[in-house]
Amino acid sequence: MNSASVNDETAAKKNRRWSQAVVKAPVVFYRKVISPLKPPTCRFYPTCSAYALEAIERHGAARGSWLAAKRIAKCHPFHPGGFDPVPEPAVRHHGKGAQ
Numbered sequence: 001m002n003s004a005s006v007n008d009e010t011a012a013k014k015n016r017r018w019s020q021a022v023v024k025a026p027v028v029f030y031r032k033v034i035s036p037l038k039p040p041t042c043r044f045y046p047t048c049s050a051y052a053l054e055a056i057e058r059h060g061a062a063r064g065s066w067l068a069a070k071r072i073a074k075c076h077p078f079h080p081g082g083f084d085p086v087p088e089p090a091v092r093h094h095g096k097g098a099q
Helices: 003-037 048-059 061-073
Strands: none
Touching: 003 048, 003 061, 048 061
16 A cells, blocks of 8 residues: 555545534534423434434435435324434445455
8 A cells, every 4th residue: 555545545534524524513503502492302212313413423424414314304293203223334345246
């Protein structure tokens, strides 16, 4: 492995962390400022905001946001709620002949 590829990997990790922080910021704001003003009425465990933060951390900004949006769309009186964990990331195989 040469130094250029190491620098590229480091830059990619920094970009990923930065994009995750930008996407997480509104969720953190909601949890600290808006949520304390409302009565606890969450029908899911973990809460939607906790789910969103975990999904973004595990799946990245784009897929994590999509999973969080799908979860929030389920939050209505006709859905029973309950335990709804963040799905495990899919295992990716790279290279020729990978199964």
